[in-house]
Amino acid sequence: MEHISNYNLHKDDFSKLHFEINDAKPYLLKNLTHATIPHRHSFYQIIWFKNAGKHYIDYKIIEHPENTIFFINTNQIHYFCPDSSNEGFLFHFNDYFISQFNPEFTERFSLSVFNEIGKPYLQLSEKNAERFLVLTKVIQDEIAINDIFMKEQVYSIFASLLFLIERLKTKEAKIDFTLNTDFKLAYLFKEEVYKSKESFFNIEHYSNLLHTNNKKLTSVVKQYLGNTPANIIISIKILEAKRRLANGKFSIQEIAYDLGFDQPTYFTKYFKKATGITPKEFQSSILP
Structure with missing residues (x-):
């Protein structure tokens, strides 16, 4: 079983x-054996693919x-497909990079950009791709020069990129991330389910936790997450199960209890009902 590395x-x-920025193709060729197999990061990643793939x-x-921008959240599993051109840029950054300059923006961008709601990418128009390229090149120049106030300059320009992404996502989804309380409720629900993925809580638990009622929570979750709260809870638990199964460090029994x-047998039934295959069959399916 291939171990899923965490970087x-x-x-x-x-x-x-x-924070760092890299040309995607050379970076991929340099790290080919790691980047083209499933892995995860403790940091955020924005990937700009210039070509279709x-x-x-x-x-x-x-x-x-x-001209597609992907948003890879912390701990999401992903990899680069070697049969794609993978031309473009990679942006890597931690919460620390944002919070040291403006702590409020850490939560804001996690809500507006890295929310794992809807499509995992955004397509840039030709005009916005040109703007994106200009800002990217300025960031690269600042890092290369490494002059006084370089950190502040890089943060300021990169924040402009994030605001541009936020604006485009807002227009595409027709959501004002800063004002829409229903969207925030749906996001907070998903966040709380992730936090308690080792437990079995029902919708009433989350309604109480988020100071709302079952009807309201069900309504906004369906509207913004495209599914019922019960199904979201199941999907997050199954995704976590897949991540742990793919890790290769733990037995199916250990994962079940965690x-x-x-009982491990209940976990097997639960997993098979959701995916159509057993945990063991899933592990076999992702062997290299």
Whole structure:
């Protein structure tokens, strides 16, 4: 069983920038053996693919058009498809990079950009791709020069990129991320389910936790997440099960208990009902 590696960015070294930008193709060729197999990061990643191609996120191959921006959240499993051109840019950054300049923006961008709601990518128009390229090149120049106030300059320009992405996502989804309380409720529900994925809580638990009622929570979750709260709870538990099964470090029995199942047999039934295959069959299906 192939172990799924977890990569960090400037871990615990706060003298570093906690941000980096790379040309995607050379970076991929340099890290080919790691980047083309399933892996995860403790940092955020924005990938700008200039050409149409494919990318793998959370056990799905996603075909994308040209000038596509992907948003890889922390701990999401993904990899680069070697049969795609993969021309473009990679942006890596930690919460620390954002929060050291403006702590409020850490939550804001996690809500508006890295929310794992809807499509995992955004397509840029030709005009916006040109703007994106200009800002990208300025960031690269700032890092290369490494002059006084370089960190502040890089943050300021990169924040402009994030605001541009936020604006485009807002227009595409017709949601004002800063004002729409219903969207925030749906997002917070999903966030709380992730936090308690080792437990079995029903919708009433989350309604009480989020100071709302079952009817309201069901309504906004259906509207913004496209599914019922019960199905969202199941999908997140199954996704976590897949991540742990793919890790290769733990037995199916250990994973079952860690995810709140009283018996491994119940976990097997639960997993098969949701996916159509057993946990063991899933592990075999992702062997290299």
